[in-house]
Amino acid sequence: MGLFDKLKRAFGGGQVEVKPESEEKVATENPAPQAEVESTPAAVEPAPEEKTKAGQAEVNQESVETEPEPEVEVAAPIPVQPAEVEEKVAPKPAKEVAANEETKRYERGLAKSRKGFGAKINALLANFRSVDEDFFEELEETLIEADVGFETAMKISDQLRDEVKFQNAKKKADVSDVIVEKLVDLYEAEGENEDNQLHFATQGPTVFLFVGVNGVGKTTTIGKLAHRYQAAGKKVLMAAADTFRAGAIEQLVEWGKRVDVEVVRKPEKSDPAAVVFEAVRKAKEEDYDLLLVDTAGRLQNKVNLMNELEKIQRVITREIPDAPHEVLLALDATTGQNALTQAKQFGEVTKVSGIVLTKLDGTARGGIVLAIRNELHLPVKLVGLGEQMDDLRDFNPEEFVYGLFKDLIAQR
Numbered sequence: 132m133g134l135f136d137k138l139k140r141a142f143g144g145g146q147v148e149v150k151p152e153s154e155e156k157v158a159t160e161n162p163a164p165q166a167e168v169e170s171t172p173a174a175v176e177p178a179p180e181e182k183t184k185a186g187q188a189e190v191n192q193e194s195v196e197t198e199p200e201p202e203v204e205v206a207a208p209i210p211v212q213p214a215e216v217e218e219k220v221a222p223k224p225a226k227e228v229a230a231n232e233e234t235k236r237y238e239r240g241l242a243k244s245r246k247g248f249g250a251k252i253n254a255l256l257a258n259f260r261s262v263d264e265d266f267f268e269e270l271e272e273t274l275i276e277a278d279v280g281f282e283t284a285m286k287i288s289d290q291l292r293d294e295v296k297f298q299n300a301k302k303k304a305d306v307s308d309v310i311v312e313k314l315v316d317l318y319e320a321e322g323e324n325e326d327n328q329l330h331f332a333t334q335g336p337t338v339f340l341f342v343g344v345n346g347v348g349k350t351t352t353i354g355k356l357a358h359r360y361q362a363a364g365k366k367v368l369m370a371a372a373d374t375f376r377a378g379a380i381e382q383l384v385e386w387g388k389r390v391d392v393e394v395v396r397k398p399e400k401s402d403p404a405a406v407v408f409e410a411v412r413k414a415k416e417e418d419y420d421l422l423l424v425d426t427a428g429r430l431q432n433k434v435n436l437m438n439e440l441e442k443i444q445r446v447i448t449r450e451i452p453d454a455p456h457e458v459l460l461a462l463d464a465t466t467g468q469n470a471l472t473q474a475k476q477f478g479e480v481t482k483v484s485g486i487v488l489t490k491l492d493g494t495a496r497g498g499i500v501l502a503i504r505n506e507l508h509l510p511v512k513l514v515g516l517g518e519q520m521d522d523l524r525d526f527n528p529e530e531f532v533y534g535l536f537k538d539l540i541a542q543r
Contacts, residue, residue: 234530240492240516241534247495248277249538252310256303267292270310278467279314280502287313311536318501318532325510327526329485330456331421336368336414338422338447338454341487342440342477343461345376345428348489348515352461353423354386355523356513361392365420370410371396372403372443373427383425390520403427404442411450424455437480444481459512461487462503465494474507485512488526492517497535 238245255273259266267288274284290313331337339356343349350373357367369387371394373379380396387394395410407424414422426443429436447454460483462470470488477483486503491514500511511526 233524233527234533236516236522236524237527237530237534238537240514240522240524241497241531243493243495244491244497245535245538248498248535251277252307252539256307259303259306262306274498277498278496278502279498280468280471280506283314283317283501283505286317286505290317307539311539314501315532315536318504318528321505321508322510322528325504325528327485327510327512327528329512329525332451332453332456335451336411336419336422336454337456338411338414338424338451339457339459340424340426340444340447340455341459341461342426342481342483343428343487344473347428347461347463347466347473349428349461349487350379350382350386350425352487352489352513352515352523353383353425354390355520357386357392357421357423358390358520359523360421361390366418367392367421367423368410368414368419369394370407370422370424372406372410373425374399374401374403374406375427379425379427403439404446407443408446408450411447411454415450433476433480440481457512458482458484459487460485460509461489462499464488464491464496464499464515467494467496467499468502470499471502471506474503474509478507478509483509485510487511487513487515489515491515492522497531500531500535 251273255266255269259269270291271284271288274287275281279287287310291309294309294313329339341349341353353369357369361367369383369392371380371383373383374397377399380399384394384396386392395406395413397406397409403426410422410424413419424443424447427436427439444455444458458481460474460477462473464470466473474483474486486509488500488503488511491497491500503509503511514524514526514531516522516524
């Protein structure tokens with residue numbers, strides 16, 4: 132079953148299954164009244180002779196009302212209903228609860244993107260009269276504005292021309308379905324062999340190297356990740372290798388105090404590679420599980436930045452041959468297409484293994500995730516879905532799709 136089929140089943144077909152459950156409840160609630168009728172046959176039998184034995188019927192009724200009443204009271208709280216409730220609530224596995232919580236996080240975190248994306252699609256559909264060439268041109272513009280990327284918008288438009296004709300889609304809901312289906316199918320196809328997992332060392336310290344321009348939330352991401360693994364019982368160390376930006380060292384030190392994680396640092400303007408060398412040595416000698424390295428986002432020019440990052444990576448690899456285990460590029464989701472440009476530039480500078488997409492909860496530009504996958508072919512590994520410590524989440528492609536397209540599907 133494809134991702135779009137799961138999406139429709141979750142938000143379209145899922146409601147149909149509620150009816151049999153409600154019917155079952157009615158069926159289980161009805162036995163109590165039936166039991167009352169069956170428990171009074173002796174009093175009801177003389178009913179055909181209503182006129183002649185009215186007095187006896189009243190006496191019988193009184194006796195029925197007085198005697199069976201305690202039985203009705205006992206029957207009302209029959210253990211059947213409580214047992215059913217317990218059966219549904221008690222066995223909920225921890226994994227299911229965690230999955231539901233994760234779904235809610237994505238729904239909350241993508242609320243702005245979902246609203247913005249849905250509004251753009253709905254506005255397009257509200258204005259169209261027929262699925263002609265003008266419609267497809269408007270669709271391309273709408274998708275580009277939603278930050279799904281130019282290439283993705285062109286692909287969707289081309290595929291849609293054939294699909295709309297093939298499915299003979301004329302109603303707005305049908306056309307919307309086809310648009311979402313094509314977006315989801317393309318997204319799923321591009322990510323078929325994608326590795327969204329964070330990779331750790333089999334032995335010795337794991338090293339994560341963070342790159343990205345200033346102001347994208349790189350240092351905050353490092354602090355939140357340090358908190359996550361510290362809380363999981365790991366021994367974590369941070370390295371303040373962004374020695375060029377004023378206040379960068381202090382910012383990471385402050386995060387270290389906040390999450391109770393040590394920070395290796397040197398004075399401002401020190402050699403970043405020297406900071407990293409000291410941090411790697413400390414991580415090895417003192418048996419740290421994880422070293423998180425902050426780096427400069429911008430030097431005088433791209434050549435200087437490239438040389439600095441290459442030098443840092445050489446120092447890490449010399450001390451730990453299979454490190455860095457991840458080179459994570461932090462991108463600000465609110466910048467839209469600028470994030471794509473940054474990703475391309477850093478891709479030329481260093482070998483990026485994955486994307487950290489920050490501030491996803493604060494933007495209507497969630498379509499950038501589609502563009503990153505379809506145009507850059509880089510896996511998104513972490514996403515920022517809020518400001519709380521635990522709102523930095525491992526990226527879940529299915530939850531992302533559900534969170535972004537939920538309202539469009541649910542309106543069917």
